[in-house]
Amino acid sequence: MKVMQLLPELNSGGVERGTLEIARALVADGHQSVVVSNGGRLVNQLENEGTTHLTLPIHKKALSSLRQIRPLRKLIETEQPDIVHVRSRVPAWLTHFALKGIPAHKRPHLISTVHGFYSINRYSQIMTQAEKVIAVSDSVVKYITDHYKNCPPQDIVRIFRGIDPKAFPHGYQPSAKWLLDTYKDFPQLEHKFLLCLPGRITRLKGHETLIALIEQLHTQYPQLHAVIVGGADPKKAAYLEEMEKSIASKRLTDKITFVGHRSDIREWLAFCDVALSLSNQAETFGRTALEALSLGTPVVGWNRGGVAEILSRLYPQGLIAADDHAALLQAIQQQVDDPQPVAPVTQFSLKDMCDQTLQLYKQVALSK
Structure with a gap:
């Protein structure tokens, strides 16, 4: 053929x-x-x-x-x-x-x-x-x-x-060298409970939702820290600057870290405690959510599109009614207080x- x-x-x-x-x-x-x-x-x-x-x-x-x-x-x-x-x-x-x-x-x-x-x-x-x-x-x-x-x-x-489960094996942990290099570049991430928002910097990915979440929770959970993994296209530089100003005005600069475009997404997804999927529009599939779950990292995301299909089958406790910010807050509190493990993925x-x-x-x- x-x-x-x-x-x-x-x-x-x-x-x-x-x-x-x-x-x-x-x-x-x-x-x-x-x-x-x-x-x-x-x-x-x-x-x-x-x-x-x-x-x-x-x-x-x-x-x-x-x-x-x-x-x-x-x-x-x-x-x-x-x-x-x-x-x-x-x-x-x-x-x-x-x-x-x-x-x-x-x-x-x-x-x-x-x-x-x-x-x-x-x-x-x-x-x-x-x-x-x-x-x-x-x-x-x-x-x-x-x-x-x-x-x-x-x-x-x-x-x-x-996805290839061998490329995202359940329970995978980054190497000691990767951790040393990361803590050297981002010392503020050590001994923190890390929320990861993967994806390029655009208005669609829900960065404002993440900023509002950290603003509401950082006093209750001083160990909570957000990591934004993804670069900004030159056309999105103004939006990135707007976000950084918003973070500074809320005095959250030491609570949210931008790590830019990365080729080591597997390491970041395994390193963080919870991955988020907060896009304003439905995604057709939601590969990053699947990669995180395959590694054993819990995912919390809106009940939209392909991400909802993945979560409903693999990790229903991470599925939140779309744009229900109170439910999102509760889901993150639950993950910090009593982390919900992810079973090995056998689908997709x-x-x-x-x-x-x-x-x-x-x-x-x-x-x-």
């Missing part, structure tokens, strides 16, 4: 990670794997793992991208994949037009994955116009069935994203995700 995946670029993010994971699984199972994108820093890894990468500028949401229809059609005709798997809207539209110019009996099968709660319009509808539409959570299944009646329910296949594995996706490919490839 030959599968061609299409996405805008290969730099970082959940879509990119998923593409690499499926490419690796295809190669391991003896199939041919091809990825088409505008390139990026993950191309080397992809190629080293046995996938062919073809560079095509299919990343821009602009009319000029229509010039790529013919080159993409030529690529598809040359490569002759059994399946084309689109993971983003611009590549999906270009593929739609490219396939129209190929005789029906020579066209590959078409699969899409809906990774996000896209704006509801004709432009986004293209993601639901494939033979099979993969939804990354039950929340995404509901989003598609509620908003895109053109997509037959039997064509939607729910395949949860997954990377292997399950890959197995189910390859099974779908095979099923579609064998259909007429």
Whole structure:
């Protein structure tokens, strides 16, 4: 079987990670794997793992991208994949037009994955116009069935994203060297009960909620300290400054630490006592919450989207009614006074995700 995946670029993010994971699984199972994108820093890894990468500028949401229809059609005709798997809207539209110019009996099968709660319009509808539409959570299944009646329910296949439990083993602890380095860089974190808010600095992630939480609890629990793990894009510098001023005005500078963008997220999630998921909008999956639970770190989060699906199955005591700040306060007090352990995670594995996706490919490839 030959599968061609299409996405805008290969730099970082959940879509990119998923593409690499499926490419690796295809190669391991003896199939041919091809990825088409505008390139990026993950191309080397992809190629080293046995996938062919073809560079095509299919990343821009602009009319000029229509010039790529013919080159993409030529690529598809040359490569002759059994399946084309689109993971983003611009590549999906270009593929739609490219396939129209190929005789029906020579066209590959078409699969899409809906990774996000896209704006509801004709432009986004293209993601639901494939033979099979993969939804990354039950929340995404509901989003598609509620908003895109053109997509037959039997064509939607729910395949949860997954993580490798070996990469996030239950009970994992950072090395002594990591701890020494961290306490050297951030001495204020030693002997504290640490709340971790992972994610980039944007208004969506719930930083204001965290600041209000610390303001309410720091007198009662002097050992409580918040760690914000994530960097600020240059465009978000003003928001970061606004937050820092708010923290200073509340006299909480010694209670909240920004550690910036980190590549050692596993260490931070294992190091902290509780991880938080306080996004103002529903996330389609909630990988970071799953990674924390896999390590054995309790997660407290709003009852929204994919995070709610993970918590309801793995750690229901961490699930809080969305935007119920009193319940959030109570949940954190409970965690400080009497920490609730997390059982080893046996669901949402990377292997399950890959197995189910390859099974779908095979099923579609064998259909007429």
